[in-house]
Amino acid sequence: MEVTLRILRYEPETDKAPHWETYKVAVDPMDRVLDLLIKVKADQDGTLSFRRSCAHGICGSDAMLINNRNRLACRIRVDQLGKKISVAPLPGLPVVKDLIVDMDGFFGKYRSVKPFLINEQPEPERERRQTQEDRARYDDSTKCILCAACTTSCPSFWARPEYVGPAAIVQAHRFIFDSRDEGSAERLEILADEDGVWRCRTIFNCVDACPRGINITRAILEVSSAIVGRHG
Amino acid sequence: MDHPFDAIVVGAGGAGLWAALELAREGVNTAVLTKLYPTRSHTGTAQGGVCAALGNLEEDHWEWHMFDTVKGGDYLVDQDAAEILAREAIETVVELEHMGLPFNRTPDGKIDQRRFGGHTSNYGEGPVRRACFAADRTGHMILQTLYQQCIKHGVKFFDEFQVVDLLFEGGEPDTGGRAAGVVAHRLADGQLHTFRAKAVLLATGGFGRMFRITSNAHSLTGDAVALCYRHGIPLQDTEFFQFHPTGIVGIGILLSEAARGEGGILLNDKGERFMEKYAPKMMDLAPRDMVSRAMYQEIRAGRGIGGKDYVYMDLRHLGRKVIDEKLPDITDFVRVYQGIEPLKEPIPVQPTAHYAMGGIPTNTDSEVVRDDKGTVVPGLFAAGECACVSVHGANRLGTNSLVDLLVFGRRAGRQMARYAGKVERPLPIADAIEPVRAELEAIRSRAAAGESVATIRAELQDVMMDNVGVYREGKLLTEALAKVKELKGRNENVAITDRGSIFNTELMEAQELGYLLDIAHVTVASALARTESRGAHSREDYPERDDKKWLKHTLAYKGKDGPSLRYKQVSITRFEPKPRTY
Numbered sequence: 001m002e003v004t005l006r007i008l009r010y011e012p013e014t015d016k017a018p019h020w021e022t023y024k025v026a027v028d029p030m031d032r033v034l035d036l037l038i039k040v041k042a043d044q045d046g047t048l049s050f051r052r053s054c055a056h057g058i059c060g061s062d063a064m065l066i067n068n069r070n071r072l073a074c075r076i077r078v079d080q081l082g083k084k085i086s087v088a089p090l091p092g093l094p095v096v097k098d099l100i101v102d103m104d105g106f107f108g109k110y111r112s113v114k115p116f117l118i119n120e121q122p123e124p125e126r127e128r129r130q131t132q133e134d135r136a137r138y139d140d141s142t143k144c145i146l147c148a149a150c151t152t153s154c155p156s157f158w159a160r161p162e163y164v165g166p167a168a169i170v171q172a173h174r175f176i177f178d179s180r181d182e183g184s185a186e187r188l189e190i191l192a193d194e195d196g197v198w199r200c201r202t203i204f205n206c207v208d209a210c211p212r213g214i215n216i217t218r219a220i221l222e223v224s225s226a227i228v229g230r231h232g
Numbered sequence: 233m234d235h236p237f238d239a240i241v242v243g244a245g246g247a248g249l250w251a252a253l254e255l256a257r258e259g260v261n262t263a264v265l266t267k268l269y270p271t272r273s274h275t276g277t278a279q280g281g282v283c284a285a286l287g288n289l290e291e292d293h294w295e296w297h298m299f300d301t302v303k304g305g306d307y308l309v310d311q312d313a314a315e316i317l318a319r320e321a322i323e324t325v326v327e328l329e330h331m332g333l334p335f336n337r338t339p340d341g342k343i344d345q346r347r348f349g350g351h352t353s354n355y356g357e358g359p360v361r362r363a364c365f366a367a368d369r370t371g372h373m374i375l376q377t378l379y380q381q382c383i384k385h386g387v388k389f390f391d392e393f394q395v396v397d398l399l400f401e402g403g404e405p406d407t408g409g410r411a412a413g414v415v416a417h418r419l420a421d422g423q424l425h426t427f428r429a430k431a432v433l434l435a436t437g438g439f440g441r442m443f444r445i446t447s448n449a450h451s452l453t454g455d456a457v458a459l460c461y462r463h464g465i466p467l468q469d470t471e472f473f474q475f476h477p478t479g480i481v482g483i484g485i486l487l488s489e490a491a492r493g494e495g496g497i498l499l500n501d502k503g504e505r506f507m508e509k510y511a512p513k514m515m516d517l518a519p520r521d522m523v524s525r526a527m528y529q530e531i532r533a534g535r536g537i538g539g540k541d542y543v544y545m546d547l548r549h550l551g552r553k554v555i556d557e558k559l560p561d562i563t564d565f566v567r568v569y570q571g572i573e574p575l576k577e578p579i580p581v582q583p584t585a586h587y588a589m590g591g592i593p594t595n596t597d598s599e600v601v602r603d604d605k606g607t608v609v610p611g612l613f614a615a616g617e618c619a620c621v622s623v624h625g626a627n628r629l630g631t632n633s634l635v636d637l638l639v640f641g642r643r644a645g646r647q648m649a650r651y652a653g654k655v656e657r658p659l660p661i662a663d664a665i666e667p668v669r670a671e672l673e674a675i676r677s678r679a680a681a682g683e684s685v686a687t688i689r690a691e692l693q694d695v696m697m698d699n700v701g702v703y704r705e706g707k708l709l710t711e712a713l714a715k716v717k718e719l720k721g722r723n724e725n726v727a728i729t730d731r732g733s734i735f736n737t738e739l740m741e742a743q744e745l746g747y748l749l750d751i752a753h754v755t756v757a758s759a760l761a762r763t764e765s766r767g768a769h770s771r772e773d774y775p776e777r778d779d780k781k782w783l784k785h786t787l788a789y790k791g792k793d794g795p796s797l798r799y800k801q802v803s804i805t806r807f808e809p810k811p812r813t814y
Contacts, residue, residue, distance in 0.1 A: 011732060011734075012734055013732045013733065013734060014732075030569075030570075030571065032569075041686070041737075041738070042684065042686030042687075042690075043686070045729070046684060046685075046686075046728055046729040046730055046738045047729055047730040047732070047738065049730075049735045049736075049737045050737070052450050053268055053272045053274070053449040053450055053451045054272070054274065054276070054277050054449040054450075055449065055450060055485075056277070056485045056565060056569070057565075057568070058276055058277045058369075058372060058561075059268070059271070059272040059273075059274075059276055059277065059449065060271065060272060061268065061269075061272050075568055077568070096420065096734065096735060097732075097734050097735045098735075100735050103269065107269065107391075111383055114384075115380050115383065116332065116380035116381055116383055116384040117331060117332030117377075117380070119332075123330045125326075126286075126326055126342075127326055127329040127330075127335070127342060127343050128329060128330065129337075129340070129341030129342065130337055130341050131337065131341050132337050132339065132341075135334060135335075135336065135337045138334070139334070139367075142334050142366070142369075142373060142376075143369070143372075145271065145276075145372070146269075146271050175332075178332065178334070180332065181332070
């Protein structure tokens with residue numbers, strides 16, 4: 001079958017503003033959008049630029065706006081989208097070229113929540129013990145691949161780019177609810193900031209956007225509750 | 233732009249990150265360069281587990297792990313290195329837990345372990361629960377955990393810097409030169425930067441993208457491996473390339489061996505569990521080379537599903553709880569990429585190009601060596617899939633890729649710190665960027681009428697897949713050699729249309745294609761010369777292992793008209809070669 005693929009193109013060295021280009025691509029219904037982008041680059045326009053690496057939803061390189069929803073290009077199939085497909089860069093981040101956005105701010109927010117285990121106790125000779133229940137407590141948030149689909153789908157983030165955003169909160173959640181971690185107080189303090197968790201308006205765009213199926217809004221609410229409950 | 237450091241790490245997968253962490257802990261001024269963002273590295277896609285003889289669920293010993301590694305590698309493994317691998321696996325896994333890695337847990341709160349291909353108890357008696365795991369995203373959790381620790385320790389990252397040349401001081405490596413740094417292409421603006429350092433670690437991963445059907449990321453183009461070759465460092469044992477039995481049909485995405493470790497079985501068109509015939513004791517958990525060959529045999533005998541070129545992996549009997557808790561990601565891949573419900577239907581699978589056993593030769597301190605006597609290239613290190621230490625020999629066991637990058641990434645970092653404390657930083661090299669600047673400029677300014685990267689790459693991937701795959705023979709390899717040479721010739725005129733400097737991904741791909749062509753050339757030449765069958769290198773015209781002639785490693789040097797092959801001894805310490813049955 002043939003699909004009509006519209007791509008929002010932007011070449012900063014020659015274009016004044018982004019503009020749509022249309023491509024006709026012969027595809028199999030099981031092809032993914034990433035396959036289409038690769039075909040366009042190989043057969044029609046070698047200048048088309050996008051990030052990709054693992055091509056099966058784990059590395060998080062190819063999040064983009066596909067038919068107006070944030071998706072990983074390697075995880076969404078043609079048969080899920082129909083014959084007209086539009087692809088644009090992730091919203092809310094500066095566009096560098098074509099489908100490539102500047103991720104430095106996003107990773108800066110990730111770093112700001114101290115995304116690492118904090119435990120200053122002497123290490124035992126073997127592994128620390130953790131019950132299966134305690135391990136399950138933060139399982140969902142360990143799935144995050146930092147693709148930025150959630151943060152850039154969030155209207156609160158669009159309205160206020162200083163908002164730390166869902167992805168960083170999920171990463172904080174992963175440690176706050178890990179029984180081995182002792183850094184919760186520091187992280188909750190960071191997230192209690194005016195650009196922390198309170199910016200969440202429970203719009204649930206992030207949950208729709210997450211390619212890993214993480215219940216992000218619930219994670220944010222659990223962090224909010226922990227902030228409220230910390231002096232109790 | 234010139235960046236002086238004491239240590240440079242190229243590649244931010246597991247090996248690179250652990251080395252960087254060791255260097256940071258030692259206070260060595262270190263930079264990590266990656267052509268991606270660190271969390272995009274291919275370590276993150278490893279699924280099933282990381283083996284260490286913790287013995288949390290049943291008796292286990294590192295000696296058994298070492299034996300399995302040696303036997304799995306068809307005795308081409310260097311046993312001094314395998315001993316280190318199996319011993320230090322235990323402490324590295326425990327250290328990862330201390331860093332916060334969220335392993336699955338046993339009922340008493342220890343790290344949970346499961347079975348994996350080729351890992352046995354008591355020197356081959358039967359499967360053993362040795363693979364420590366975090367669901368089926370163990371690699372993801374290793375990558376995340378190491379990156380988190382690097383952030384905690386203030387490691388400096390240069391993201392989306394593609395290394396395009398290696399620098400040496402005092403001559404090239406073959407005349408005794410020492411590593412002096414690297415040249416990197418900053419993708420965001422196309423500028424070339426030099427990074428000067430006393431110690432340089434190469435940790436750029438594999439090169440599976442030379443095959444059409446592969447589990448490997450698009451980024452796995454053997455960058456550092458090819459750069460070493462171009463600078464006169466030999467490549468070791470590249471003829472040994474692992475085809476993982478259970479790739480998604482047509483696209484090669486991996487479905488972890490953990491699926492069989494948890495009880496999944498392979499079926500042919502008649503519904504027979506065919507591995508019973510090929511490996512009576514280990515069956516579906518035989519090593520990957522044997523399972524891939526068994527699948528080809530079934531397919532050739534007309535017992536592929538519907539007579540086609542794939543078989544089934546059946547997980548239906550595992551039940552929802554095991555699938556959801558222990559194999560959630562791979563069953564999700566099956567749903568997304570095949571449109572199949574693994575609880576209700578068997579999954580079509582076929583072998584997929586997965587892992588390079590060969591690579592840049594190193595010693596057990598991860599120092600690059602350049603000949604059969606173990607002569608070190610001062611200051612140059614390699615670890616992980618791009619290196620060949622050699623713990624995988626002719627065929628790697630499942631999970632040992634992760635063990636390798638943890639153990640030898642850590643050793644690299646420690647040895648680099650010791651070395652950096654002893655030597656002076658190299659001086660800036662005049663015109664360091666000039667050779668690669670000219671090379672990139674030539675590609676960029678060539679008339680767009682030339683052939684495209686995509687055309688040449690596709691032809692390379694086809695010939696490698698069809699002629700240099702699971703089964704090989706002299707005639708097909710000779711054809712492949714001619715084809716690769718032809719493609720290298722045509723690649724001299726490869727042309728791109730993107731003239732820009734910002735994120736010129738076409739230029740990047742052209743550069744990567746050159747790397748793949750060089751490594752493919754070495755792989756085919758090494759495979760053609762090795763007239764025996766051992767591990768993943770299976771010659772139909774030489775079906776037997778030949779220890780008299782071929783119990784030796786290949787070292788392929790860049791010559792005038794192609795690779796020139798030499799050989800080096802295998803280290804045998806505990807286990808004499810024996811016939812390999814499972």
